[in-house]
Amino acid sequence: MPTTTALHPLFAARVAGIDIGQPVSAADAAWLRDALDRWSVLVFAAPSITDDSQVAFSETFGTLETTRAGANGAGGKLIVLTNIGSNGQIAPPTDKQVLNNKANQIWHHDSSFKATPARASLLSAREIPQAGGDTEFASTRAAWQAMDPARRQRVQDRMAVHDFGWSRARVDPALMTAAERDAHPPVRRATVVAENPYGPALYLGAHARSIDGIPEAEGRVLIDGLNDFAGSGDFVYRHHWTAGDLVLWDNRAVMHRATPFASGAERRHMVRTTVECPPTVR
Numbered sequence: 001m002p003t004t005t006a007l008h009p010l011f012a013a014r015v016a017g018i019d020i021g022q023p024v025s026a027a028d029a030a031w032l033r034d035a036l037d038r039w040s041v042l043v044f045a046a047p048s049i050t051d052d053s054q055v056a057f058s059e060t061f062g063t064l065e066t067t068r069a070g071a072n073g074a075g076g077k078l079i080v081l082t083n084i085g086s087n088g089q090i091a092p093p094t095d096k097q098v099l100n101n102k103a104n105q106i107w108h109h110d111s112s113f114k115a116t117p118a119r120a121s122l123l124s125a126r127e128i129p130q131a132g133g134d135t136e137f138a139s140t141r142a143a144w145q146a147m148d149p150a151r152r153q154r155v156q157d158r159m160a161v162h163d164f165g166w167s168r169a170r171v172d173p174a175l176m177t178a179a180e181r182d183a184h185p186p187v188r189r190a191t192v193v194a195e196n197p198y199g200p201a202l203y204l205g206a207h208a209r210s211i212d213g214i215p216e217a218e219g220r221v222l223i224d225g226l227n228d229f230a231g232s233g234d235f236v237y238r239h240h241w242t243a244g245d246l247v248l249w250d251n252r253a254v255m256h257r258a259t260p261f262a263s264g265a266e267r268r269h270m271v272r273t274t275v276e277c278p279p280t281v282r
Contacts, residue, residue: 002031004039010142011254012041012237020046020246021053024060032060036120037196040253041137041237047244049124051078051271054246058122058273061248065111065118065274070180072097081123081270083263090267096175098263103171107138107231107255108206110274113164113184117282118251120275125241127269132261136231136238141201141253143230144192154222155191155202155211162187163209188212193252195280201253202230230255252277 002017015035018028035042046053055077058064067073072080083098085091091098111118123135144152165181191211194200204223211219238259239247249256261268 002028002035004035004042006039007041007043008139008237010235011039011139012043012137012239013039014043016045018044020044020057021048021050024057029060036061036248036250037198040139040141040250041239042248043239044246044248045242045244046124046246049126049244049246054078054122054124054271054273057246058275061120062275062278065114065116065276068114068180069183070096070176071100077273079272079274081258081268081272083268084127090264093264099172099175101258101263101268103168103175103206104258105260106167106171106206107227107257108167109203109251109255110272111251112189112203112205113162113167113187113207115187116276117189118274119277120248120250121256121272122246122248122275123270123272124246125243125270127267128241128243129261129266129268131266132259133266133268134238134240134259135247136236136257136259137249138231138255139201139235139237139253140203140230140255141196141199143232143235144200144202146234147202147229151226154214155226158191158214159188159212160191160204160208160223161210161212162189162207164207166209167207196250196253198253202226203252204230205255227255231257 004013064077067079110121163186164184168175193203210216
């Protein structure tokens, strides 16, 4: 029987009793889905993980995204997050993947900008630096529960515009091509996700450009303030990676961000699979 050990007072747990390299039974799959709803972030030891075993395990949770054009792994089920170039050497700071890694250091929900957003993400550590390169997770469900009622009222029952081209341009105007921007036009998402049985969660992050019904400048202040509130210490679990870790998280209940490391001197190679939201929870 799988077990969990809490990693934070509010959310995040380490799972034991699941072999990532083996097919998951129906009973264990149901247990995992409930654990994901309950804990939002689940950590597994998977020292022998491969691309194939990660894909197979990820499909326990639903249909996987096809990696977007312009990303490392485009057209497949895996997205590679790395500072290692095709020649096997550390890529220069101007490399597009290195710039994408920089963009990932801002609080965000994966794929909130897509027509079909992400339900869950699974990230495995294949190579890690000696220092830094951790991943932080912020419980937007715990933040929503702790939020002042007057602040809640400002965003409850509203829609936010999530704009990938806009958010990437804030990092570097050349980070996306015109074709990539056209492939991901702005979408509207509810500012609060209410489907989870363990309670609603704030849903904004880096891709949220504006909020319907609020002037854009005022909305920017509100979004930034809410992201900062949710990303404050009380609601944050910081994962220190070990090679072979696999972390699964619920994009509908947490934001996440990478932390810096000496990317010009040390190697970091991570592989992500992303589970689409089913139609009933978009």
